[in-house]
Amino acid sequence: MQPKVLFFCNFIFYVSTENSELSDACEEKCQFKDETITSSSIKNWPTTCESVCGNLYLTSETDLSENQLKETFGNLKYLIGSLKVVHTNITSLSVLPKLQTYYCDEEGLIIAHNPMLTDIKIMEYWYPEVRPCILHIYNNSKLDSTHLCENFYVIQQDLDVYGNARDCGCSNVRLHPSSLPFYRNCTRITGGLRGVLKISEVSDQTDLSALSNLKSITGNLEVYNTELQNLSFFKNLQTINGQLFQEFSITSIHDNPKLTRLGLDSLTTLIPMEKGFSIAIANNHPDFCVSTSEFQLFTKVGFHTEQFEATVCRNLERNDGQKVCYLEKLSTLDSNCQHIIGDVIINNDNENDVETLEDTIMIYGSLTIEHTANLKDLGFFKNLEQVGTLSKSLGFNDKAPVIRFLSNEQLQNLTFPRMRYASFSVFSLEKQGFVEISDNSQTLFQHRNDCMQYQTRLKSSEIKYNGHSCLQLEPALDSPAVERSARCEIVIISILVSCLVQIFSF
Ligand SMILES: *[C@@H]1O[C@H](CO)[C@@H](O)[C@H](O)[C@H]1NC(C)=O
Ligand SMILES: *[C@@H]1O[C@H](CO)[C@@H](O)[C@H](O)[C@H]1NC(C)=O
Ligand SMILES: *[C@@H]1O[C@H](CO)[C@@H](O)[C@H](O)[C@H]1NC(C)=O
Ligand SMILES: *[C@@H]1O[C@H](CO)[C@@H](O)[C@H](O)[C@H]1NC(C)=O
Ligand SMILES: *[C@@H]1O[C@H](CO)[C@@H](O)[C@H](O)[C@H]1NC(C)=O
Numbered sequence: 456m457q458p459k460v461l462f463f464c465n466f467i468f469y470v471s472t473e474n475s476e477l478s479d480a481c482e483e484k485c486q487f488k489d490e491t492i493t494s495s496s497i498k499n500w501p502t503t504c505e506s507v508c509g510n511l512y513l514t515s516e517t518d519l520s521e522n523q524l525k526e527t528f529g530n531l532k533y534l535i536g537s538l539k540v541v542h543t544n545i546t547s548l549s550v551l552p553k554l555q556t557y558y559c560d561e562e563g564l565i566i567a568h569n570p571m572l573t574d575i576k577i578m579e580y581w582y583p584e585v586r587p588c589i590l591h592i593y594n595n596s597k598l599d600s601t602h603l604c605e606n607f608y609v610i611q612q613d614l615d616v617y618g619n620a621r622d623c624g625c626s627n628v629r630l631h632p633s634s635l636p637f638y639r640n641c642t643r644i645t646g647g648l649r650g651v652l653k654i655s656e657v658s659d660q661t662d663l664s665a666l667s668n669l670k671s672i673t674g675n676l677e678v679y680n681t682e683l684q685n686l687s688f689f690k691n692l693q694t695i696n697g698q699l700f701q702e703f704s705i706t707s708i709h710d711n712p713k714l715t716r717l718g719l720d721s722l723t724t725l726i727p728m729e730k731g732f733s734i735a736i737a738n739n740h741p742d743f744c745v746s747t748s749e750f751q752l753f754t755k756v757g758f759h760t761e762q763f764e765a766t767v768c769r770n771l772e773r774n775d776g777q778k779v780c781y782l783e784k785l786s787t788l789d790s791n792c793q794h795i796i797g798d799v800i801i802n803n804d805n806e807n808d809v810e811t812l813e814d815t816i817m818i819y820g821s822l823t824i825e826h827t828a829n830l831k832d833l834g835f836f837k838n839l840e841q842v843g844t845l846s847k848s849l850g851f852n853d854k855a856p857v858i859r860f861l862s863n864e865q866l867q868n869l870t871f872p873r874m875r876y877a878s879f880s881v882f883s884l885e886k887q888g889f890v891e892i893s894d895n896s897q898t899l900f901q902h903r904n905d906c907m908q909y910q911t912r913l914k915s916s917e918i919k920y921n922g923h924s925c926l927q928l929e930p931a932l933d934s935p936a937v938e939r940s941a942r943c944e945i946v947i948i949s950i951l952v953s954c955l956v957q958i959f960s961f
Contacts, residue, residue, distance in 0.1 A: 481508040481535060492517050497527055506533040511557075513550075515542035524550040534558065535584075539565045540572075547574035554581055559588030563615070566592045573597050579606050587613050593634070594618040611648045630663075631656040640665045645673040658682035659713075667691060677707045678714075687718035694724040697732050707735040709762075714739040717749055720774055727756045737762040744768035745845075747779055747794045751817055754843040754879040763881045767796055767819045767845055782820070785811065793838070795819065802826045809835040818842045821880075825861040832868035839871055843879035855880070856891040856919070864896045869909065877914035888915030893922065902931035 487509030489496035493516050501507055511534055513524070528550060534557040540548065548566070554577070557564070564583065566575065572595045583590075590612050592600055600616050603609050604623035614627045617634035625641035627650035635657075644652050651674025657663065658681065671694040678686060686708075695706065708714070725732050734753060736743070744766045745753070771779045773794070780789055782797030785805040791814045798820040801809060806827045812835055822842045824830065842857050857878040860869060869892070877888035890913060892899060899920070900906040906925035910918045918925050 481506075487511075487536075492519065492524070492527075494518050497523075500527050502527055503530060505530055506535060507531055508535040510536040510539070511551075512539045513541070513543050513545065514539070517543055521545055521547065521550050525552060529553065532556075533584075537562065537564070540567075540569060541565055542568045544571045545569060546571045548572070548577050549574060551577065556582045556584045559583040559585045563589035563591050563613075566590075567594050569595045569598075571597060573599070575600065575603060578603060579608055582608075583612065589613045589615050589629075591615045592619065596620060610646065610650070612650075613653075614650050627651060629653045629655075630666075632661065635661070635663075635665075638665055640668045642668050642670050643673070644669060644671075651675050653677045653679075655680045659684055663688040670694065671696065675706045677709075679707070679710045681711045682713050683711055684713050685716040685718035686714075687716075687720065689719060689721070691721055692719060693721055694726065695722065696726040706733060707737075708739065709735060709737045711739045715742050715744070716768065717745060719749060722749070722752060725752055725756045725758075727758075732756045732758040734758045734760050735762050736760070737764050739764065746770070746773070747796070747817070747819060748773055748775070750819065750843065750845070751841070754841060755876050757877060757879065760881065763845065765845060769796065777816070778814075785809075790814070793817070798844075799823070800825070801830070803828050806830045812839070813837045816840050820844050820846070821855075821857045821859070822878075823859045823861065824863060824866065825859065827863045827866060829865055830863060831865050833871050836871050836873070838873055840873055841876040841878065845881050856889040858913075859891045860893070860895060860899075861891070862894040862896075866895055867897045867899070869899060870912070874913060877916070888913055889917050889919070890915050891919045893919070900925075900928060903928040904931055 485501045485504035485507050487500055487507055489499055489509075491512045491514045492500070497519060511528075511531075517524075519527075524545070529552060531551060532553050532555050534554060536558055537560045538557045539562075566572070566578075575592070575598065578590075590609070592598070592603070592614070593616065596619070598619040599621040600619050600623065601621050604614065604616060604626055610627065614623065615629040615634070616623045616627070617629070617637040622637060624639060625644050627646040628638065628641070628644050629650070630638060630653070646652070652672050654677070666688050667690040669689060670691050672692070673696040675697075676695060697706075708717070732753070736745075743764065746768050750767055769781060771781070773779060777793040778789075778791055779794040779796065780792035782788060782795050782799060785799070785801065786808050788795070788808075788811050790811045792811070793814050793816045795812075795815055795817070796819045799812075799818050799822045801822075801824045803826050806829060809830070815836065816838050817840060820842075821844050824833075844857055857880045860866065878890070880889075890910075900909065903925055906918055906920055906928050910925055920928065
């Protein structure tokens with residue numbers, strides 16, 4: 456059988472048997488309790504068992520030949536324990552000829568400091584039973600790991616490969632103080648399904664200037680367990696291209712206690728995968744915030760998030776020179792504010808001041824238009840492209856709409872002249888663009904179709920019109936489908952008539 460097919464069969468076998476058979480396998484006779492494999496401890500290895508419970512550590516104390524090791528581990532398929540090969544003289548990992556799965560503890564799998572090691576091909580058939588598992592492969596001075604870096608089954612795992620004769624180059628890069636000296640100054644980093652660019656254990660004192668060459672990342676960026684204050688060492692990073700499979704690894708910035716900003720000033724393009732872009736931000740400095748430009752970039756692609764512990768930064772400067780204002784009251788707001796931070800409420804007290812909103816492109820907050828007496832349409836929002844909020848203001852609950860039209864008297868036309876992106880709330884992610892329209896004096900939608908069209912135009916997942924969804928409204932009697940088929944009939948009849956006329960005129 457082809458090794459890859461074999462791999463898949465074993466994988467499916469493992470998924471289907473789950474862990475019950477594994478714990479049964481831990482019977483007394485298949486356990487190994489010694490620290491490392493040596494000429495004396497090897498006597499305790501249960502050579503007849505396919506599944507062995509215990510750790511398998513080959514180290515500098517391992518005083519056995521490769522043949523002896525191969526004989527001992529000839530039956531081992533499932534290691535219910537962790538695996539380490541460090542400071543040995545072995546040349547090939549084929550000393551574990553039948554191994555298929557191993558468990559992975561917090562340290563991950565370690566293959567390091569083996570000066571003779573050249574052959575790790577067998578790793579293509581190893582599968583960590585506990586995932587995500589970091590595969591640390593470093594400082595093996597004769598090892599060319601390039602083919603491993605490209606192997607489809609291996610790149611589904613999380614690689615940490617550096618300091619070998621050859622490493623993964625500009626794919627699957629993990630940067631931490633030990634790997635940094637081996638980093639090739641990449642302009643583009645690509646990678647597998649889990650990895651791509653991960654940065655940890657560095658601080659503002661670490662020289663990360665090599666990253667200033669980086670222009671694009673295809674896959675996910677993860678920055679965690681660092682002492683960084685911001686990520687502005689990415690001076691030229693323009694594009695992050697989302698990946699399809701994001702089981703463990705989404706663009707994620709977490710556990711950086713000093714991080715207050717992203718500072719990704721050059722980032723202009725996020726290319727989402729089919730279902731959007733996944734971002735997680737958690738456990739950073741309590742004051743962590745995203746700039747208006749960054750927030751705009753994220754909300755345009757309609758990102759997904761499980762955690763987004765951030766506010767919008769209050770600083771009023773933007774690199775593009777556009778004007779940012781902090782909203783206190785509409786009547787005292789400067790005119791020409793292109794970005795407004797705060798919840799915008801238009802009501803009977805301030806509906807005459809709405810011209811101040813003519814330049815507004817983005818509102819970082821919610822938008823409520825309620826109890827107005829004279830407002831007829833939204834023509835004053837000449838430039839508004841999106842409304843998005845990160846804060847739970849206005850006593851909004853988790854399912855609150857970001858845009859609301861409530862109890863207005865004359866308001867007849869709810870069309871925003873330039874709205875281009877669905878409204879966004881970090882608190883109701885499954886309902887992006889949720890808009891509530893209630894108790895207004897004018898009939899805003901005659902029929903289901905008017906409501907649906909409005910919903911489509913706003914790229915909204917749901918419109919709630921007087922407590923009903925669009926689909927709950929009455930369909931129009933002469934719906935366009937009926938009209939179209941009627942029009943079609945008229946066209947056909949008129950063609951027939953003109954044919955008859957021509958025939959008879961001869
Ligand atoms: C590896 O080989 C070197 C040089 O022959 C030797 O000094 C060392 O003890 C060997 N290490 C192991 C773990 O066998
Ligand atoms: C790299 O491995 C060699 C053995 O090949 C060892 O002597 C050396 O200390 C290791 N280097 C580091 C930085 O750990
Ligand atoms: C980013 O952090 C550095 C310190 O590492 C600081 O000098 C710089 O001003 C910060 N930049 C931003 C935009 O916060
Ligand atoms: C990588 O960039 C750093 C800083 O810009 C520089 O000092 C180093 O020589 C570069 N290394 C390579 C291999 O180009
Ligand atoms: C509704 O308002 C939009 C934007 O102001 C405008 O383009 C459109 O003509 C208006 N529709 C009607 C029926 O007045």
